[in-house]
Amino acid sequence: MIVRRLVDGVDERLDGTSFIRRNLGKVFPDHWSFMLGELALYSFVMLLLTGTFLSLFFVASPAETVYRGPYAPMQGSEVSLAYESVLRISFEVRAGLVMRQTHHWAALVFVASMTAHLVRVFFTGAFRKPRELSWIIGVTLLVAGIGGGFTGYSLPDDLLSGTGLRIIYSAVLSIPVVGTWLAYLFFGGEFPSAELIPRLFVMHILLIPALITGLLSAHLALVWHQTHTQFRPKGTPESSVTGTPVWPKFALKSVGLAFITFAVLAALGGLSQINPVWLYGPFVPYSAPSPAQPDFYAGWLEGILRLWPNWEFHVFGHTIGELFLPAVVIPGIIFTALALWPFIEARAKHDTAVHHDAQRPRDEPVRSGIGAAGIAFFVLLMLAGSNDVLAKYLQVEVDTLNGVLKVLLFVVPVLVYAITWWICRDLHARDSAPIAHPPRVEFRRNAEGGFDEHHDEARSRGDVAATQGDREQP
Amino acid sequence: MKRDERVVAAALGVSILAALTLFVVYVRGGNPQAEGALLALALGGVGIGLLVWAKRLMPHIRDETQPRSKTAPATEADREAAVETMESGVEEIRRRRFLSRMLIGAAGALGLAALIPIRSLGRSPGDSLVHTKWTPGARLVTAEGTPVTESTLETGSFTTVFPEGFEGSADSQAVLIRVEPDQLQLPPDRIAGAPDGLVAYSKICTHAGCPLGLYLAATHELRCPCHQSTFDVLDGARPVYGPAPKPLPQLPIEIADDGSLRALGDFSDPVGPGFWEQA
Structure with missing residues (x-):
C-alpha cells in the first residue's frame, strides 16, 4: 500500500500520465562496453564517500609542528600540520589507511574509466548529433577529474606532491603578459606560499566535486532524455531502442556493478599500498625525489615537458618562458580539439543527420x-x-x-x-x-576407371545449411 | 533450490559473514589488509549476488524495443512560434533603448566590481621574482644553519647553501660546488665571484623550477631529477642537455678573512623558470 501511495503521489505531482511507469519501463541497451561510463560514475561515488571521511581528519595547514606520532622514523621531524594529519589518518585513525588508499585508487580508476569510456564513445561514433553536448560535458568531466586528482595528491604536503605543484606554478608563471599575476593570485604569492594548501583543499573538496557533480548530473540527464546509442538489432528502426527495462532487471545489474566496483576499490585500498607519503618525507623546497613520477593521468603531460626542445622566446624586452608551449598551449589545443571533435567530424563529412546507431x-x-x-x-x-x-x-x-x-x-x-x-x-x-560460395563440382568415377566432372549450378548457390543437410543423408 | 539461487544465496551469505567479521576486526584494533579484504568480500558478495540474480533469475524479462522519443517531433510552426516568443521578448526590452543600454552598463559595472575580490587573492608580484634573500655580506649556511667555510668542501663535492637567517628559503637556495680552480671557464666579470674553485649557482632549475638534486662530479654536471636538464658547472652552468633554456644564475661569493664564505650580492639573474617581465 505504501508503494501505491508513493506512485499516486508522484504521478499526481509530476505527470498525470504515469511518470513512474514510463521511466521504470524505460529500456537500456546492453553491451559490455557500456559499463565503462558506469564504472566512472561508481568510482566517483566511492570518492565522495571516502573523501568525506578523510576531510574530517585532514588539516589543511602548512604550519610547522614536530611529529610525535607512532611512526618511528619520522619522530622529532619538523613537518607541516597537513603532512602530520595525513600520517595520523594513515597510522592512528582506525580504518583511516584503508579509506585513504581506497580514495587514491578510486581517483585512478575514476580517470581511467572516464578515459576508456571516452575511447569507446569515440570509436563507436556515439558522440554524433544529437549527443555533442554529452561529449563536451564528458571531456570537461575528464579535465575536472584530472584536476581533482592533481589537487588531491598535492594536499599531503609530501616531497613528491610539492614537486608537482612547483611545476604547475612554473607553467602558470610562463604565460605571457598575465603569467606572474595569475601565479601570484592563484598560489597566493611566490611559491611556496602559506595560502597554497588551504586553497588546494577548497578546490579539491568543494569547487571540483561540485563541478563534477553538476556536470555528471547533466551528463546522466542527457543520456536518460536522449536515450542510449546501440548496436541496433536487425529489423528494428533507428528511431527505436532495444534493451533491458530499468526496473527491476537493469537496476539490479547496475547496482550489482556498483557494488563490484566498490569491492575492487576496497580490495585495492586494503591490499595494495599507494602513495606512501611517510616514505617520501615532508616537502622541503630545496629537495626533489628522484625518480619523480606523477599519477598515470599526468604522465603524458610530463612526457611533453621532458621531450619539448629548450625554446625560450624573447619579444620586445619580454620573455615567453620555455614551459608556455608544452605545458599550456599544447594541452590546451589537445583538449579543445577533443571537445570539438563531433563538430570537426560532422563538418568534414558534411553530416547534418541525427544518428542513434553505434558504429x-x-x-x-x-x-x-x-x-x-x-x-x-x-x-x-x-x-x-x-x-x-x-x-x-x-x-x-x-x-x-x-x-x-x-x-x-x-x-x-x-x-x-x-x-x-x-x-x-x-x-x-x-x-x-x-x-561467394564456390561452385559445387562433383567428380564421379566412370565405368572406364576415370573421373567425370559434374557441375551443379543450382545447388552451388544453395545455402550452407542445405548443403550440410545433404551431406548428412546416408 | 536451483543452482543459480544457491549461487545468489552463497554470495549474499559471504557478504553477511564478511561484514560481521569486519566489526570484529575493527573492534579488536583494526588491520588495513583485513579491513580492505573483508570490505571487498562484503561489497563484492552483494554485487555478485545482484548480478547473478538479474542475469540468471530473470530470464522471463526479455529485451524490449521502444520508440526513442515519446513525443512527436517539433513542426516548423512550433519552431517559428518559439523564435517569435524569444524575439518578441528581446524586442520588448530593447524597445526602451536608453534603459536597455543602462541595463547593459549596470551588468558590465557589476561584472567589473565582482573582479575586486580576485585582487585580494594575492599580493602584486612587483619585483619579488627578481630578488632573493641574498645580500652583500650574507654568510653561506647549510639548511641546518651551520656556516660553510672555505674548508667545508673537498674538490668534487657540493652542498646546498642559504643566506644566514633564511635557511630553507625556496628562492634563495643555492648549490656550492668545489672544482679545480683552473678548470673554471667563467666570463672575466664572474670569475672573481668564484674564489679558489668554489662556485655557487641557484639550485632552482631554469626549466620548471625543480631543485637540482644530482651532481655528476666526473663530468662536472648538475642534473635536475624532474626533466633531466643538465648544466655544465665549469662553463657558467650553461645548459648542455634537456629542456632548460638558460644557465643557472651564479651567486658571487668571497672568502672572508675569518675563512667563512659570504655573498657579494644577489644572483646574477632572476632565478628559476622564465616569466614575462624578465628581459
Whole structure:
C-alpha cells in the first residue's frame, strides 16, 4: 500500500500520465562496453564517500609542528600540520589507511574509466548529433577529474606532491603578459606560499566535486532524455531502442556493478599500498625525489615537458618562458580539439543527420585510424614521462631514449593510422561482400576407371545449411 | 533450490559473514589488509549476488524495443512560434533603448566590481621574482644553519647553501660546488665571484623550477631529477642537455678573512623558470 501511495503521489505531482511507469519501463541497451561510463560514475561515488571521511581528519595547514606520532622514523621531524594529519589518518585513525588508499585508487580508476569510456564513445561514433553536448560535458568531466586528482595528491604536503605543484606554478608563471599575476593570485604569492594548501583543499573538496557533480548530473540527464546509442538489432528502426527495462532487471545489474566496483576499490585500498607519503618525507623546497613520477593521468603531460626542445622566446624586452608551449598551449589545443571533435567530424563529412546507431570501428576507417594514432601518441608520451625509470630499466642513456622517443612520436602514430585504416577497410569490405560460395563440382568415377566432372549450378548457390543437410543423408 | 539461487544465496551469505567479521576486526584494533579484504568480500558478495540474480533469475524479462522519443517531433510552426516568443521578448526590452543600454552598463559595472575580490587573492608580484634573500655580506649556511667555510668542501663535492637567517628559503637556495680552480671557464666579470674553485649557482632549475638534486662530479654536471636538464658547472652552468633554456644564475661569493664564505650580492639573474617581465 505504501508503494501505491508513493506512485499516486508522484504521478499526481509530476505527470498525470504515469511518470513512474514510463521511466521504470524505460529500456537500456546492453553491451559490455557500456559499463565503462558506469564504472566512472561508481568510482566517483566511492570518492565522495571516502573523501568525506578523510576531510574530517585532514588539516589543511602548512604550519610547522614536530611529529610525535607512532611512526618511528619520522619522530622529532619538523613537518607541516597537513603532512602530520595525513600520517595520523594513515597510522592512528582506525580504518583511516584503508579509506585513504581506497580514495587514491578510486581517483585512478575514476580517470581511467572516464578515459576508456571516452575511447569507446569515440570509436563507436556515439558522440554524433544529437549527443555533442554529452561529449563536451564528458571531456570537461575528464579535465575536472584530472584536476581533482592533481589537487588531491598535492594536499599531503609530501616531497613528491610539492614537486608537482612547483611545476604547475612554473607553467602558470610562463604565460605571457598575465603569467606572474595569475601565479601570484592563484598560489597566493611566490611559491611556496602559506595560502597554497588551504586553497588546494577548497578546490579539491568543494569547487571540483561540485563541478563534477553538476556536470555528471547533466551528463546522466542527457543520456536518460536522449536515450542510449546501440548496436541496433536487425529489423528494428533507428528511431527505436532495444534493451533491458530499468526496473527491476537493469537496476539490479547496475547496482550489482556498483557494488563490484566498490569491492575492487576496497580490495585495492586494503591490499595494495599507494602513495606512501611517510616514505617520501615532508616537502622541503630545496629537495626533489628522484625518480619523480606523477599519477598515470599526468604522465603524458610530463612526457611533453621532458621531450619539448629548450625554446625560450624573447619579444620586445619580454620573455615567453620555455614551459608556455608544452605545458599550456599544447594541452590546451589537445583538449579543445577533443571537445570539438563531433563538430570537426560532422563538418568534414558534411553530416547534418541525427544518428542513434553505434558504429563498428571498422565501418569508419578514417576515424578509427585517427583514434588509434591518438592512443599511440599518448602512450609514447606516457613512456617519455617516465624516461628516467625506463632508461634505467632498459640500461640505455636517457639521452638516447629521448632521441628515439622523439622520432617514434612522429613515426608511430602515422604507421598506426595506416595499419588501422587498412585493417578497418579490409574488415568492412569482408562484411559487406561475403565470400561467394564456390561452385559445387562433383567428380564421379566412370565405368572406364576415370573421373567425370559434374557441375551443379543450382545447388552451388544453395545455402550452407542445405548443403550440410545433404551431406548428412546416408 | 536451483543452482543459480544457491549461487545468489552463497554470495549474499559471504557478504553477511564478511561484514560481521569486519566489526570484529575493527573492534579488536583494526588491520588495513583485513579491513580492505573483508570490505571487498562484503561489497563484492552483494554485487555478485545482484548480478547473478538479474542475469540468471530473470530470464522471463526479455529485451524490449521502444520508440526513442515519446513525443512527436517539433513542426516548423512550433519552431517559428518559439523564435517569435524569444524575439518578441528581446524586442520588448530593447524597445526602451536608453534603459536597455543602462541595463547593459549596470551588468558590465557589476561584472567589473565582482573582479575586486580576485585582487585580494594575492599580493602584486612587483619585483619579488627578481630578488632573493641574498645580500652583500650574507654568510653561506647549510639548511641546518651551520656556516660553510672555505674548508667545508673537498674538490668534487657540493652542498646546498642559504643566506644566514633564511635557511630553507625556496628562492634563495643555492648549490656550492668545489672544482679545480683552473678548470673554471667563467666570463672575466664572474670569475672573481668564484674564489679558489668554489662556485655557487641557484639550485632552482631554469626549466620548471625543480631543485637540482644530482651532481655528476666526473663530468662536472648538475642534473635536475624532474626533466633531466643538465648544466655544465665549469662553463657558467650553461645548459648542455634537456629542456632548460638558460644557465643557472651564479651567486658571487668571497672568502672572508675569518675563512667563512659570504655573498657579494644577489644572483646574477632572476632565478628559476622564465616569466614575462624578465628581459
